[in-house]
Amino acid sequence: MKKAPLSPERSPVLEVDGLEVDFETGDGRVRAVRGLSYRLGPGETLGVVGESGSGKSVTHLAMLGLLPDTAEVRAERLRFQGNDLPPAGSEALRRLRGRGIGMIFQDPMTSLNPFLTLGTQIAEMARIHLGLRGAALRETVVAALAEVGIPNPELRIEQYPHEFSGGMRQRAMIAMMLVAEPALLFADEPTTALDVTVQAQILGLLASLQERRGMSIVLITHDLGVVAGFAHRILVMYAGRVVEEAPTPALFANPSHPYTRGLLRSIPRLDEEREELEPIPGQPPDLLALPEGCPFAPRCPSVRELCLREEPGLRSLEDGHALACHVDLEPFDHEERS
Amino acid sequence: MTRGVLLEVAGLKVHFPGGRGPIRAVDGVDFVVREGETLGLVGESGCGKSTTARALVGLVPATAGRAELDGRSLLGRQRKSLRRRIQMVFQDPYASLDPRQTVGDILREPLEIHGLGDRRERRLRTIELMLQVGLDPRFLNRYPHEFSGGQRQRIGIARALALRPDLLLLDEPVSALDVSIQAQILNLLSGLRRELGLSYLFIAHDLSVVRHLADRVAVMYLGRIVEIGPKAAVFDRPRHPYTKALLSAVPVPDPEVEARRERVFLEGDPPSPDREKKGCAFASRCPLATERCRREEPMLLPRTGLGRESRRVACFEVVESGGGRAG
Numbered sequence: 001m002k003k004a005p006l007s008p009e010r011s012p013v014l015e016v017d018g019l020e021v022d023f024e025t026g027d028g029r030v031r032a033v034r035g036l037s038y039r040l041g042p043g044e045t046l047g048v049v050g051e052s053g054s055g056k057s058v059t060h061l062a063m064l065g066l067l068p069d070t071a072e073v074r075a076e077r078l079r080f081q082g083n084d085l086p087p088a089g090s091e092a093l094r095r096l097r098g099r100g101i102g103m104i105f106q107d108p109m110t111s112l113n114p115f116l117t118l119g120t121q122i123a124e125m126a127r128i129h130l131g132l133r134g135a136a137l138r139e140t141v142v143a144a145l146a147e148v149g150i151p152n153p154e155l156r157i158e159q160y161p162h163e164f165s166g167g168m169r170q171r172a173m174i175a176m177m178l179v180a181e182p183a184l185l186f187a188d189e190p191t192t193a194l195d196v197t198v199q200a201q202i203l204g205l206l207a208s209l210q211e212r213r214g215m216s217i218v219l220i221t222h223d224l225g226v227v228a229g230f231a232h233r234i235l236v237m238y239a240g241r242v243v244e245e246a247p248t249p250a251l252f253a254n255p256s257h258p259y260t261r262g263l264l265r266s267i268p269r270l271d272e273e274r275e276e277l278e279p280i281p282g283q284p285p286d287l288l289a290l291p292e293g294c295p296f297a298p299r300c301p302s303v304r305e306l307c308l309r310e311e312p313g314l315r316s317l318e319d320g321h322a323l324a325c326h327v328d329l330e331p332f333d334h335e336e337r338s
Numbered sequence: 339m340t341r342g343v344l345l346e347v348a349g350l351k352v353h354f355p356g357g358r359g360p361i362r363a364v365d366g367v368d369f370v371v372r373e374g375e376t377l378g379l380v381g382e383s384g385c386g387k388s389t390t391a392r393a394l395v396g397l398v399p400a401t402a403g404r405a406e407l408d409g410r411s412l413l414g415r416q417r418k419s420l421r422r423r424i425q426m427v428f429q430d431p432y433a434s435l436d437p438r439q440t441v442g443d444i445l446r447e448p449l450e451i452h453g454l455g456d457r458r459e460r461r462l463r464t465i466e467l468m469l470q471v472g473l474d475p476r477f478l479n480r481y482p483h484e485f486s487g488g489q490r491q492r493i494g495i496a497r498a499l500a501l502r503p504d505l506l507l508l509d510e511p512v513s514a515l516d517v518s519i520q521a522q523i524l525n526l527l528s529g530l531r532r533e534l535g536l537s538y539l540f541i542a543h544d545l546s547v548v549r550h551l552a553d554r555v556a557v558m559y560l561g562r563i564v565e566i567g568p569k570a571a572v573f574d575r576p577r578h579p580y581t582k583a584l585l586s587a588v589p590v591p592d593p594e595v596e597a598r599r600e601r602v603f604l605e606g607d608p609p610s611p612d613r614e615k616k617g618c619a620f621a622s623r624c625p626l627a628t629e630r631c632r633r634e635e636p637m638l639l640p641r642t643g644l645g646r647e648s649r650r651v652a653c654f655e656v657v658e659s660g661g662g663r664a665g
């Protein structure tokens with residue numbers, strides 16, 4: 001764990017209040033994100049954890065205006081560095097993407113143009129966002145590749161994406177993001193397609209860049225192990241909502257939502273022997289037909305009658321811990337897991 | 339106490355033609371799987387773990403070596419009676435089921451091909467298979483797209499069980515599934531192994547999953563096994579420098595553990611499998627590598643003085659000088 005940064009309540013980099021994202025589909029209206037709110041402080045890393053369909057990626061694509069036209073995005077407040085985020089499709093938002101908020105995605109191969117050299121693609125970022133030309137442009141590109149640990153950057157800028165390994169391509173994407181010097185990075189499953197030793201390299205690189213540059217990071221992932229060592233604070237999402245939010249140590253010391261507990265009990269750990277895993281029964285709900293009440297209720301071992309009628313709102317516990325659940329569970333029993 | 343050997347693989351090689359020379363996907367692997375045992379085969383992309391399994395069921399031709407099930411060769415032309423004793427479950431339950439077949443068709447097909455039972459018996463068998471993997475037999479007339487990912491993987495497992503095999507080759511059977519569903523399938527696999535007395539060759543890149551399911555583990559790097567042994571020995575006291583680096587890179591969902599851990603970062607990427615073959619494949623990234631490692635290839639051997647230890651390691655430093663003992 002890294003040292004906790006400034007409190008996000010003071011001069012937050014990002015403020016999200018009441019974000020809703022719906023998709024109009026042939027089968028009906030998909031409610032992908034419902035009433036999502038969070039704050040992100042300068043230099044802070046927020047881990048956003050959830051499974052497919054939890055809304056963790058859609059949330060962030062919505063803020064950047066990167067969703068298709070079938071999406072309907074509403075929010076009470078979306079502010080970046082104290083100013084409202086420009087509307088989707090606007091020139092102002094286009095300028096902000098890259099310069100203000102950088103992005104890296106799961107599969108660097110599909111984010112790169114296979115017909116252009118790496119140097120050309122990174123230079124484009126520096127030219128558009130920083131207005132650099134000529135020798136200064138080249139110098140910036142080479143320096144960025146060196147900063148992300150790509151050996152022989154002068155030679156590598158002449159090469160095409162297919163000449164790079166998966167890990168080196170993700171480093172190149174990070175270099176491309178870095179040249180525009182964003183204050184905030186959205187990293188959406190940045191290591192999911194990579195081998196585990198390469199994942200460790202990339203996470204180490206992101207952590208050191210953050211320390212050097214004071215960037216804020218939102219790390220979107222399905223992997224609780226990845227956020228345990230990397231994030232200051234964690235949001236757990238389920239069926240388009242935040243079900244639990246806490247500083248990383250608190251979340252793992254006392255996971256309080258039955259879904260978070262279920263996840264921790266169901267995943268095997270490298271440092272533990274367990275006879276049986278305790279799976280979460282059933283499957284995530286159909287976002288086209290969300291059940292009444294709490295969307296986790298049909299799978300929940302602690303379900304009450306109230307849960308089937310009324311969806312719980314997010315309520316604050318102590319120490320920055322927040323929970324969307326009607327039930328107060330006993331403190332988490334770590335022994336029960338082994 | 340020692341269980342009989344079911345599968346024996348020796349010197350297995352799978353080479354593919356490549357522009358710069360042969361691509362050595364699998365380059366001489368030896369291992370056994372005993373009756374009722376799960377051997378975990380781990381390693382990163384391109385290490386040859388899936389190709390090894392595919393060679394055992396004849397999906398790719400072996401270039402050299404032996405592979406025997408109960409003493410009968412699996413390589414070359416397999417007899418049907420032998421082939422049905424070894425079955426495969428694939429990673430992607432979306433791509434490995436024919437979308438135009440009903441579940442009933444999918445489960446009946448192997449029985450028909452192998453001429454097992456009459457119509458009624460086949461129908462009863464498909465119902466039994468559905469129950470064994472935890473699916474409602476009323477869904478036999480449904481198509482794969484009507485099922486979730488986890489349910490589809492259950493269908494893939496039921497299909498593999500149809501011929502009552504002795505050995506299942508499980509190639510990343512849970513890595514395409516959401517975490518909350520993975521545990522359901524892992525528990526199903528443990529239960530089936532117990533109830534049906536199956537043996538598994540379990541291939542996965544997720545070491546936590548392998549630790550949960552396997553009895554013994556083989557670690558592959560660039561077409562070779564670098565370390566093999568009982569699960570607890572390999573995971574708790576890894577010896578090969580690659581095994582150490584691999585294990586230290588696996589994130590653990592516990593911030594206290596993460597803060598205490600020492601990471602062994604590997605530099606660079608694995609060399610290409612069509613590289614000129616010389617010395618130990620891991621030498622270019624190894625913190626212990628000497629001149630000899632770049633010249634000579636180490637064999638998979640027990641450590642000196644520990645002849646009875648069932649773990650074997652392919653590393654001069656570890657085997658001969660007792661290096662790698664710390665940690």
